[in-house]
Amino acid sequence: MTGTMFFNMLLNIGLLVLLATLLTNMASVRKLFRGENSTIAQKMALAVIFGAISIVSTYTGTKTGGAIVNTRVIGVLTAGIMGGPFVGMMTALIAGAHRFLFDIGGFTAASCAVSTLVEGVLGSLVYKKYKAGEMDSVDLFFLTAEAEILQMVIILMISKPLGAAMELVGKIAVPMIVMNSVGMVLFFKTFDMVYMREDSLFAERMRLSMGIADKSLVYLRKGFGKRENMEAVTDIIFGEIPCQAVIITDEKEVLAVSSLIDDSRFRREKFLEHLTGPAKGMKAECIWEEDLDEEIRPLFHSLVTVTVPVMTGDEKIGSLSIVVKKRRRVERSIGDFLEELAKMFSTQLGVYNVEYQKKLRKKAEFKALQSQVNPHFLYNALNTISCICDEDAGKASDLILTLASYYRQTLENDQYMLDIDTEINHVRTYLEIEKARFEEKLRVEINVEDGLSCQVPSFILQPIVENAVRYGNSADGVRRVEISAKRVQSGPGEELVRIGVRDHGKGFEPEEAERILTGNKTGSVGLKNVNERLKSTYGKRYGLEIRNTDDGADVSFCIPYQAES
Template identity: 35%
Template sequence: MNTEILKSIIFNVSLLVLIAQVLARIGFVKKYILHDRHNLKEQVILVILFSCVCIISNYTGYKVNGAYANTRVIGVMASAYIGGPLVGIMTAIIAGTHRLLMDINSFSSIACVTSTIVEGFFAAIYSKKVKKLKYDSTMLFCLTFVAEIIQMFIILLVAKPYELALQLVSSIAIPMVFFNSFGMVFFVSVFKSVFVEHEQMIGEKLKLTFEITERCIPLLRTGLYDEANCSRIGDIILTFFHNQGVLFTDTERILSSNGNLAKLSWNDKKIPEIVKQVLTENTVCVKENAPEGDVLYDVLQKLTAIGAPLTKDGQPFGCMVIFVRSYKISFQSDIEFVNGLSKLFSLQYELSEKDKQKELLQKAEYHSLQSQINPHFIFNALNTISTFCREKPEMARELLIALATYFRKSLQTQNTFVSLNEEMQYVNAYLQIEKARFDDRLEIEIDILGDLECRMPCLILQPIVENAVVHGAMKRRHGIVKIAAKDMGDKVMISVADNGYGIEQEVIDAIMENKIDSSHIGLSNVHRRLLLTYGKNHGLEIQTSSKGTVINIYIPKS
C-alpha cells in the first residue's frame, strides 16, 4: 500500500471534517439542514455548498497513474442524506462534471464521472432510510463501503486500457474504500450534532410547556376565556418563555396582547390573517410576513408569528399567537412549544367546562327534585287528584299515573342526552297535572311532528314550560301555553310561548349573566347548560312583551 496515498486520504478526510465543523456553525446552513422539506432556494444553496465540498476534494486528491485518489464520495453521498435525493443527484452531476473538466484526457475520467453519478443515485435511494435511522454510523459506513466498491468495479469496466485500470484500483482501493467510509461517519456526525442539539432544545421547550401550564392551571380552571384571564396567562408565558409577545383571540376579535405587542393599538381589535388561517385549518401556522393592511403588518417586519388553535371537542374557540425573532436558525422548537402549550390549554379549558356542565346538571337535578318534593306542590297535586276520586275515578287514576311518571322521570337523569320524544313525555306528565289543577283556565297547544327527532340534554325543556305556566299563563284569567318544534335543516328550533304579562328586562339580563335569584333559577340553569353543551349563540332566546313571552332554544341534530 502506498503510504502517500494513505496520508493524502487521511488529510482530505480531516479537511472535510473541519469544513463540516465550519458549515454546521453557520446560521442559515443550520436552518436549512433542520428543515424536513426544502424549498427550491434551499435546495439550490445546499447543492452549491456540497458541490464546493466535492470540488475541494477533487483538487486535493492525490494523483496516481493519471487518476486521483480522493474523498469526493463523502460530499456526494452526504448531500443526499442531508439535503434529500434531488440535492444528492444534482451534487453528483456537478462533482462528476468538474472531475471530467479537470483532466478530460485522463483514461479514468469517464469512469470517475460515471461512478460519481452512480454514487449520487445510490445515496439518493437510501437517503430516507438514513434519516429515519438518525444517521446511524454503521449504516453510513456500510453504504459508503458498498458505493466505493461499486466505483472500483466501474473503473475496471469503463477505464481503458484495462491494465492501467487494474493497476489504479490495486493502488487506491483499500485506502479509498476504508478511509472514505470512516470519513463519511465523521463528516455526517458533525451535522448530526446539529440535530441532537435541536432535539435537546425541543425537549427543554416541552418541559417549559408543562411548567407554564402548571402555573396557569388556577386561571384555566375558572373556564373563563376573557380579556383579563388571557392577559394574565400571557404574562405568565412571558415570564418563563422570553419571546417577543403573546396574543390571544377568540373567533372574532383580539382579547389580549402582552410583551412588545402591549404598546400597539389594535384597529378595532380585528383578528389578523394568521388567526383566520389557524381557525380555518385548525392547526399550527407560521407567518413571517403579513399582507398590507393586516393588523400585524408592521409587527411581522421584524418578528415571526406562530399561531395555534385553542379547541373544545375538536372545534377551535380561540387562538394563541406567540411572536419570536425572525433571524432565528429554526422555528421548529418554537412550533413544538406553541403546539404543545395550546393543546394543554385546550385540555384544561375542556375539562373545566365538563366540570361546570356536570355541576350545572347536578344543580338542575337538585332544583328539579326540590321542586317536586316541595310540600306545596305535592299538596296541590294530591288535592287535585282527590277531587276526582269520587266523581271521576278514571281521571284520578290517570293523574296518579302522570304524577308517578313525573317523579320517575325526575329521578332517571343518569343519561346526559335524551330524545325529543323522551323529554316531551316528562313535559306532558307535568302538563297533565297542571291542566287538571287549573281546568279550563289553562289551555295547552302542542305542535310537534311525530317524526321530528333530535338529542338534547335531559331536563332542558320542562323548566321552560314550568316557567311559562307558573310565571306566565297563570297570571291571567285564561292562560295559554304553546309548545312547538320546527325542523330548520341542521338543527331543531323548540319554542315555548305563553300569554302572560312578560318578563322584566332586568330579569332577562340576570338570567343571561347567571345572576338570577331562586324564582327563575330553572331558566338560568337551562341557559348555562345550553351554552356549555353547544357553545356560543346556543343559549335561550327570549322575546317578551306585555302580551306574553316566547322562549326559543336551538338543538343541533348532530
C-alpha cells in the same frame, strides 16, 4: 508519497466537515433535510448542494499517476443515504459529469465518472434502512469501503493500459479506502446532527409548553374571560421564558399583561388592533416596529411582538402574545413555542367550555344525568391525549376529535328518550377514548339483537359500562367488557328488552350492591343514579339487577319493549 496522500485527504475531510457544519447552521438547509414530503424543487436543491460538495472534493484532490485522489465518494453516498434515490442519482450525475469533463480523455476520467454513478446507486439502496434508524457508524464505514473497492475494480476494468491501472490502484487504494471510510463517518454525523438538533429543540419546546399548560390548567378551567385567571396565566408564562412582556386578549380588549416595562403601551387601542385581528390559522405572526402607526411606533423601539390566536373549534376567542427585544432568529423560536402552547390552551379551553355548557342545562332530568359522569374520565382522556402527542400526532388529533364528538353528542341531545342505536353509538365513542388509554388491555364485545328498535333513557348505559371498565380487570390485567341488548319474554303478551354489561373482574361486595340498589349515598353515584332513573321512568319494579358470576359481575336492566313506529 503515501504519507502525503493520507495528509492531503485528511485536510480534504476537514474541509468537508467544515462545509457540513456551515450548511447545517443555515435554517433553509435544515428545512430541506427535515422535509418528509419534499417537492421536486427541494430535492433538486439538495442534489445541487451535494453535487457542489462533490465537485469541491474533486478540485481539492491530489493528482497522482493520471488520477485524482479525492473525497468525492463522501458527498455522493451521503446524498443517496439522506436524500433518497432521486437526490442520490442527481448528485451522482452532477459529480460524475464534472469528473469526466474535468479531465476529458484522461486516464481515469471515464472510470471515475462510472464509479461515481455506482456510488449514487449504493447510497440510494440503503436510504430506507437509514430512515428506519438501522444504520450506525460501522455500517457507514464498511459501505464507503465497499464503494471505494468497487471504484478500484472499475478503474481496472475500464482504464487502459491494464498495467498502468494496476500500478495506480496499488498506490491509491489503501489511502482512499481507509481515509474516505473514516471521513464518511465524520461528515455524515455532522449532517445527521440536523435531525438531532431539530428533535432536541422540538422536545424542549414541548416540555416547556406542557409545563406551562399544566400549571395554567387550574386557571383555564375557570374561564378564559376572567381577568384574575388570565393574569395568573400571564404571570406563569412570564416566569418561564425570557421576554419583555406577555399579553392575553379577548376579541375586544387586553385581559392581562405581565411585563418588565410600563404595560400601558400594550393597552393602546392602535396596538390592540394588531392583536385582535382575524385569525390566519394557528400560525404565529410578528408585529414589527415598522408595522405600527407612527403615533405608537416610538413606544416599541427595538421590540417585536409575536402573537398567535387562541381558538375554540374554528372560532378565535382571543390572542396570546409575547414581546421580545429584536434579535436575529429569536422570533421564529418564540413563534414555534407560542403555536404549541396556544394549541394546548385551545384544546383545554374547548373541553372545559363543553363542561361549562353541560352545567348550564336546566332540565331536571339532566341534572341527575350530570351527577353520574365520572369526573376522572375527562382527566384521564386528556392525559392519554397528552402522552400520545409525543408519539403519534395524527392519533392524538383523532382522539381529540373523538372526545369532541363524545361531548357534542351529550350537549346536542335535548331528548330524554333516544333510540337504542344512538345510545350504543354514544357508548362506542366513550370506549374509543378508553381504548386509547388501556390499548390491548381493554377488550370490548357488543352484541345487539338484529332488528332491535326501541327507545331507552338518554345516557342510561354509559355509567354501567364505565363501572365495568374501571373495575373489570381480570387476573391477567385485561379488562373484558361484554355489552348485550336483546328481547326477552316476561309473560303472556309481554316483551321486555334486556340490556346487560358483563365484566371479568372481582365482582361486587354484597354490601356495595345493596347500597346501590337501595339508593344509599355511599354507593356508586353513577349506578345509583341509573337505578333511580329506571324506576322513575318505568316504575318501581324496573331497576338494576346486580349479580356476581363465576368470573366477574353482570349488571343489567329490563325495560318494556315498544317497537318504534
